[in-house]
Amino acid sequence: MAPSAQPTQARRSDATRAAILRAARERFAADGYERATIRAIAADAQIDPSMVMRYYGSKEGLFAAAAEFDLRLPDLTSVPPAHLGAVLVRHFLARWEGDETLVALLRAASTNPGAAERMRGIFADQLTAAVATFGTDPALTARRAGLVASQILGLAFTRYIVRLPPMVDTTAEELVAWVAPTLQRYLTGTPPS
Amino acid sequence: MAPSAQPTQARRSDATRAAILRAARERFAADGYERATIRAIAADAQIDPSMVMRYYGSKEGLFAAAAEFDLRLPDLTSVPPAHLGAVLVRHFLARWEGDETLVALLRAASTNPGAAERMRGIFADQLTAAVATFGTDPALTARRAGLVASQILGLAFTRYIVRLPPMVDTTAEELVAWVAPTLQRYLTGTPPS
DNA sequence: GACCGTTGCCAACGCTTGTTGGCAAACACT
DNA sequence: AGTGTTTGCCAACAAGCGTTGGCAACGGTC
Secondary structure (H helix, E strand, C coil), rough: CCCCCCCCCCCCCCHHHHHHHHHHHHHHHHCCCCCCHHHHHHHHCCHHHHHHHHHHHHHHHHHHHHHHCCCCCCCHHHHHHHHHHHHHHHHHHHHHHHCHHHHHHHHHHCHHHHHHHHHHHHHHHHHHHHHHHHCCHHHHHHHHHHHHHHHHHHHHHHHHHHHCCCHHHHCCCHHHHHHHHHHHHHCCCCCCC | CCCCCCCCCCCCCCCHHHHHHHHHHHHHHHHHHHCCHHHHHHHHHCCCCCHHHHHCCCCCHHHHHCCCCCCCCCCCCCCCCHHHHHHHHHHHHHHHHHHHHHHHHHHCCCCHHHHHHHHHHHHHHHHHHHHCCCCCCHHHHHHHHHHHHHHHHHHHHHHCCCCCCCHHHHHHHHEEEEEHHHHHHHCCCCCCC
């Protein structure tokens, strides 16, 4: 390991940078990549659009910074194997509702190739890694992770993006009860014939 | 029933209208609502952009025409109850791969409110109606349909939009085998405590 | 107190977008 | 042959976009 990088020294503009990032996440989450304009983001952050360019280089750069995301998956080896599904759904729902970054990423991934790439990275790296920690057949790990992603992203897509009434009206705990067995089977179930 | 509506009399421009519609579906499916420009669609259809306006009024009108879609769900009452899940996944996968309209709708629904509304309509009306045909508890019908939609749309989202490698590389029949039990439980399973 | 990097705003550029109005050719009908 | 409608293209518009360069005010340093 290299010695810890320099703390990049607090700049006087840090508050502005943070305000831009917060406004950007809001706008990207609400409007998607192309409808979220730099001008609107700057207005929300109450600064000039040119500041966004100075601090983040371009709209793509701003998005890349705003869409930085860590799933913060818990250590699955310390979870009772029978509760894996429930723990995962609950974790994802909480993560989703507590941080609009994922909604921003989800919306943008539909139309922006970079966002889709980022999404692939998150689910291919973080989720697959977590699934790999308990020792199932390695050849199936990626597929199991993909299936989990399909249900989790479908849940988010119908609940936060399309806003299908039954998926919006159902409480998080009810959703956990319904969806947990699905993830449980994708994670630990025996493969179909 | 009223007598069959007049055949609207074949117009000489029908070929052009159809070419526009085909190009529009392609572009909307590939690029989403905002990146698919009228100019690009017109170029694909090899006509002038102003023709698109004359025949479809506006970009919104063009999208509304291009996103007309029928799930063509089979009559579920004639399906062996134990095969409901498998039949549904297979049907959706086939429908999805045979007609890019649904991909267009899915991509656009992320950022365009009208497209999201259309998506809600399709799944709230067509799918809920199909689920309602076999006599489960009516109070649960909407929720069951919503859960089915979440898995189906998640499948499509990861396979056709984000293109998660494991979801792209897996054959349709393998996906059917994995996902069918999920839909089966959402449709006919006993509700969790 | 003079210097220099930082922070911020303003005005503008070049480009693309959806959309419009007018005009020429092709057609249909009598 | 003559008339009215349909089909199509061209040129242009106003608006909005991401992006740029310059210039004033501020803050710390010697």
